[in-house]
Amino acid sequence: MIEIKNAKKSFGKNEILHDVSIQVNKGDVIVILGPSGSGKTTLLRCINFLEKADAGTLTIGEQTVDLKKASSKEILEIRRKTAFVFQNYSLFHNKTALENVMEGLITARHVPYADAKKKAEDTLAWVGLLAKKDAYPCQLSGGQQQRVGIARAVVLDPEVILFDEPTSALDPELVGETLAVIKSVAERGITMIVVTHEMSFAQDVASKVVFMDGGFIVEEGTPAEIFRHPKEERTKQFLARIISAENMYYI
Amino acid sequence: MVDLFDWDRFFTNIPQIVAYLPVTFKIVFYATLFGVILALLVAVIRIKKIPILHQVAGIYVSFMRGTPMLVQLLVVFYGIPIVMQQLFNINVNRWDKIIFVYITYILNQGAFLSEIFRCSILAIPTGQLEAAYSVGLTQFQAFRRIILPQAVRVAVPSFGSDFIGLFQNTSLAFLIGVVDIMGRAKTIGTATKHVLEAYVFIAIFFIIISLLVKGAFYLLDKKLAYGR
């Protein structure tokens, strides 16, 4: 069970997160929607301390940590329980695909090299990139790099995987292939928090949808509740704008 | 009127000059080995902006870049014995001069290389560091396994020209009597009244060194390309 309570964050004068709280149960797939600048990415980055929140607490399993005053040891423990998939892949440029996937295992979790190699190869095969295991990131397409990024996160089998707009840097025809992989990760029961604009993905896969705007959680609920009859005015406007743009049918 | 250049003088000089090669190589070796360690340290301190150390490192780098190496040699050669005498009451005044030459070149290289490393570390996109943290690496592991290997590749070209520069200005030690190949060329000039031959040989020697270094660093750059 993962919970954030009263997270606050501001860059200089403007407040990005206003006292945000969120609860994630084991196996949940939380999708966070919202216009850009709503603070959804910042919230995600505060969870694994890529950003330092100004206030609030984070609980993963039994461990509770203060988001502001967390010691570097606590931060390390949290990072070893979470995994992150970046918008622009951020694969290690100096390592091959296989080495990228193994890095977390051999260095952070001190898994023996042989087991780590075996696990990494299986995960790469699972995302369909075993053939490319010795290729360097610059030799892979965007979609392939993102799938290696996902493999790198999944192989650690963390408590939760955080996806920061995993498909927005991809060209259209690669988006479907990457979403399929994320979907299969969800089907394996791994807890996930996904920040994205892919409405169809949210509808099919999400167990809970959270709509954020201006640093607040405006509304949260099951995909059906949010998409069929949103309560908050701002949610309706957002969905109306997005749905007319993608001429989606109402389920 | 004055026969400036004479081939047989050119060839008689060579063994005399080459005999002093070890001095040059030793200075370059120590300066680079400890210079790199010191440079990495200073670069990390300046990037991490660690409270007091950061300011001290800033002044150190600014002094080393801002003053002629000649003066740095004097400050080390005459300054360190005074400081050692006052603080630890050890008399190092009469130590072998080459030690002070090593220390000067180590400190100087340390400053210049730290600038090169700092710029190359900053050139690595922050996404790499964040990715390393996200898979649970500690800051030190992230630096050693992900950032440094990529920073080295960025630093290679300027490291190469700095290394050639180091080779060329080891001659400064001549001022306190430590004779290297350039110093020997000068003394041959005064002893035999003809300096051009010795200097031409030095020029040829250093061109070869520069070609070797450039070649070696070119190959190193290829090796560190990571598929690019």
Place this chain on the structure above:
Amino acid sequence: MKNLKISKILTILMLSLVSIVLLTACGTNNETKTSDTNVKTIIVGTGNNYEPYCFLDKNGNLSGYEYEVLKAVNELLPQYKFEFQTYDFANVLISLDAGKIDIGAHQYESNEERQKKYLFGQESYTTYTTYVTVAAKNETIHSLSDLQGKKVKTSTGSNSTYLLEKFNETHKDNPIILAYADNSTDEETVVGINNGVWDAVIVTKRDADKFNKAYGNGKAVLKQVGEPVATSKTYFVFAKGNTELQTAIDGALKKLKESGKLAEISTKVIGGNYTESE
């Protein structure tokens, strides 16, 4: 999150400092040689780039007039054992001041200003009479005053610079132009003066003869004109207050002069007896 473990940084710091100290420690053992009880090691600082006084011979050993004279002095003073180290003109003096060496020998000339900082010997070991030296074919310059408005090659720190500056103080209207060329080669001096880069240089007769012999191949390239610019003498230099060593060296020098050995060394090494008078 940002603060790297300070302890890790400090361990690296200690590591590199320890290695530097280790490196310097290995330097000490060859320094403190076990000298037997009563003989005191005296370190002499001289140059290695000033022929024929202190230079490196073909196989790199120190030789020259300074070396020969002090070796002779050492034979007369068994209680000392001289050890030679080389520096450039300026650093011999600075090292003397810093206590790295005990005697400075680089054809130093004395004046009251310099005596404030250093202790000069009383016994001179060479005369240093300098003349205005011009190109052999130069007809216009015959004395120091003819040099007004002309370019004279000299080096920072040499006594002739001091004398020319004193001359300029009394001739503010049309001073001598001083061109400072530190540690430049004799070749440049000769070629420069004969091609008008400089008009004159202030050197001793023996140095002028040296130039003519090396570059004139037969005929003279430079000639000396007019009265001596300065008839001063050169002395060994000691750290302020080291009178005990200074009087010992002066005593030995006096003996060398009386026995004629000093003149003999001068003729052998410099090519003429320049110990007493020109």
Place this chain on the structure above:
Amino acid sequence: MGFNFIYFYDSVRSGIEYLPNTFELTFIPILVGLCLGILIAVIRVYRIPFFAPLLAVLITLYQGIPLVVALMIYHLLFMAAFNNFAAVLHLSISMADINTIWIGIFALSLHATCYMEESIKGAFFSVDQGQYEAGYSVGLTRLQTLRRIIIPQVIPVALPMLTNNIVGTIKGSSIVMVIGITEVLAGSVIPASKTYAFFEGYIAAALIYWIFTILVEKFAMRIEKRGDKYRRNLV
């Protein structure tokens, strides 16, 4: 180890007297180096046949020669050959009326060109290929693209290395003392001819150089901040 402040003050004053020489010996070579550097860098970036490889070899070879050796060789050749060189071109001037500082500037300029070219070439490669194509796509000629799009982006990237080169040249210019040109370092040692106070002289020179360098660094820092607005990388 006495340190006499009166001598130190004399040396500082005498050193500052020769500051104009150091300015000349720094900024002319830097300007020449910058222009030649950009020219050669452009030739090598555009891989113009014959010239690019030729210049590449020349630069690598010249970088091998130490500055002090180059200075000595130029000075000797100048003195030995200039007069008959001038005679051949029946120029009226003889060697005497050329101030040796120009030999120093010549040697320092060549030296600066090599280092400038390298930093500028590096900076050119950091500007991605899209910028060139963007320029051509709106119909700019190669030269216009260079002048209006590429070089403005190259300068801030090359600036840190340029500052390095400028600072290096300020310090390096003291090497010309070997062929008889007096600037800050030689100048501040002049008083020592009377008093043998060489240590104070060298420390005085160090002070002057350091202040000069700090001013240059501060100035460059300001330009770097301004130039950084379209290039952001987090620490």
